[in-house]
Amino acid sequence: MGHKDVAKIEGRELSQSELDVLSLIAPAATINIIRGYEVADKQRVESPGHVSGVLDCSNPDCITTEDEPVDSRFEVLEDGLRCVYCDTIIRDDIADYINV
Ligand SMILES: [Zn+2]
Helix, strand or coil, X not given: CCCCCCCCCCCCCCCHHHHHHHHHXXXXXXXXXXXXXXXXXXXXXXXXXXXXXXECCCCCXXXXXXCXXXXXXXXXXXXXXXXXXXXXXXXXXXXXXXXX
């Protein structure tokens, strides 16, 4: 709302799944990619339709939180994330479930 969200991550560039996560917690963020001392590139984060493997489901009985080799997968809703396996919806504290 009129202010600029800035995420500063130094020394490396972000993987696609990290960008996906960032888009969930800071949908209006712009990423400045800095090489040396200059901004080499600017990237707006885009909200993906789905995110895989970057969040833990909040449901302890979900197949993705058990010892199965199943990556978590969430559908991105306007106001939250829905686990495609157990339909649990995460709305608040998304950052608490991030597991990159
Ligand atoms: Zn789940």
